[in-house]
Amino acid sequence: MKRCALALAAVLWAGSLFAQQGALEGKWWKRPVVARQLELTPEQTAQLEKIFARTKPHLIDLRAELEKKQFEYEQAMSSEKVDRKAIESLIEARENARAALQKQLALMELDMKQVLKPEQRERLMQMRENARRMMQQRRRRLREEGLEDEAPPRKQRRQR
């Protein structure tokens, strides 16, 4: 029962976090609340959408590639006979796939920033920073309030 209550708290907490943080992730330019706060014009929204549409096929391929590499790595790690060299190259392949995905996302972000005016860019960064801070505060609160009676203090756990 305690576990269920904890899970419920987690779901509620995650829900509210994602309502704040999630609004600034994914297709943020299509969310009415974000578009209004940034004062995006219909032209800007269309341009942002065009950049995403151009990037989308690459994202699909790169995500699939990364998931494939991650799967291969997990398979190799869980096999009876683990070949260190093979694992090394699988990790390298996986991280290369991840880097390619990061690069694509960064380039898309860069193109999108060109569409925004300096004050809109500033506002977006500020909104993201606020959401990040709020998440940190809530996580800290969860740790302080929720874990005090269940887990030993952090210092003790370190010593184990």
Next chain:
Amino acid sequence: MDTTNDLPKHLDDATLFALATPAAGEPEALPGHLSRCSSCARALAEWKSAIRTLGEEELGAIGRRSPEAWRAAEDATMAAIRRASRRRGIVRPLRWAVGIAASLLILALAIPARRRERRPSPAASASQAEENALPVADRADDALLKDAEFLARGGDTLPDLVPEDSL
């Protein structure tokens, strides 16, 4: 790697949950226990997977769900957990998933009650929903983009976290 037997205590769900939701772009202090206990490391990966699934929903959208949508969401959560478990060749760690599924149901029951208590005007509710909503046509793309961002951040693996002992 699995030295689970000589480890004193496994991390509880609340700790794992807190670790599974680090602030974007910031390294998270990781209990040293995780580097030695494969069971807890796996549990953390499963939490991340479940939270990722939940994260694709907004709170506003959760409040507007029909009973069918709740069942679908619950099925999707369970499927995601099973997928994550299968990928790691594990059948066992579904015990806490039952808690999550139960929580979703409780939440489904609690929302109408909360709504009755607050009694917002229909116009205000519609306006709030409109504020938070993403057009239906964009939801699949939104999920793709969030997933790509999550994977690019290394959210599917542990190395993006800094062991607490190293701090």
